[in-house]
Amino acid sequence: xxxxxxxxxxxxxxxxxxxxxxxxxxxxxxxxxxxxxxxxxxxxxxxxxxxxxxxxxxxxxxxxxxxxxxxxxxxxxxxxxxxxxxxxxxxxxxxxxxxxxxxxxxxxxxxxxxxxxxxxxxxxxxxxxxxxxxxxxxxxxxxxxxxxxxxxxxxxxxxxxxxxxxxxx
Numbered sequence: 599x600x601x602x603x604x605x606x607x608x609x610x611x612x613x614x615x616x617x618x619x620x621x622x623x624x625x626x627x628x629x630x631x632x633x634x635x636x637x638x639x640x641x642x643x644x645x646x647x648x649x650x651x652x653x654x655x656x657x658x659x660x661x662x663x664x665x666x667x668x669x670x671x672x673x674x675x676x677x678x679x680x681x682x683x684x685x686x687x688x689x690x691x692x693x694x695x696x697x698x699x700x701x702x703x704x705x706x707x708x709x710x711x712x713x714x715x716x717x718x719x720x721x722x723x724x725x726x727x728x729x730x731x732x733x734x735x736x737x738x739x740x741x742x743x744x745x746x747x748x749x750x751x752x753x754x755x756x757x758x759x760x761x762x763x764x765x766x767x
Contacts, residue, residue: 631659634738636762640675642741643757646713651675653760657687659767665689669701673758678710681744683722695730701742716750728764738762 638651655671666688673681685703692698707720724742731737740762745755 631767632657632764633767634671634762634764636738636740636760638673638740638758638760640673640679640758641713641756642759646754646756647677649675649677649679649712651679651758651760653762655762669703671703675710675712677712678708679712680706680708680710681720681722682706683720685722687726695736697728697730699726699728700724701726707744713754713756714752715744715746715754715756716752717746719746719749720744721747724758730766734766736764736766738764 634653634655634657636653638653639648640651641648651673652675653671653673655669657669658667661668666686668684669687670684671682673679683703683705685701685705687699687701689697689699701722701724703722705720705722706718707715708718709715722742722744724740726738726740728738729736738761740760741757742760743755743757746753
């Protein structure tokens with residue numbers, strides 16, 4: 599649990615330190631609300647049984663602290679696995695329409711017939727690269743890790759790779 603607290607504290611500190619660097623241009627997709635849908639490949643490391651999943655999410659423009667903003671999301675896998683979470687994202691424009699983001703979140707996990715991650719409470723930490731195609735939409739590539747951070751007797755963790763589509767509001 600100390601690791602998760604440390605990660606959240608680091609994300610907060612980076613966001614405060616970097617907030618003057620965040621572009622405020624109309625092409626900056628890190629500072630707008632969005633709805634996203636995507637497909638994911640569950641367990642890319644191949645340590646458990648892999649599978650496909652659909653993902654849905656909402657990222658809010660407000661409230662924000664510099665480049666840090668809230669997000670909510672859900673994963674629904676083909677084998678009945680479900681994960682719903684709330685979290686924070688640190689979004690920074692990289693170049694032109696390209697953005698990068700770090701995300702941390704926590705949520706409820708139901709394994710369905712997939713891998714038992716050891717707890718109903720799981721943490722999501724990951725990276726995202728986004729490309730804004732126009733003022734209204736863009737694509738995302740995400741890579742994240744789900745783990746119970748040692749809260750359960752077992753903590754196998756799983757990595758997820760996803761491709762998503764965002765509609766900016």
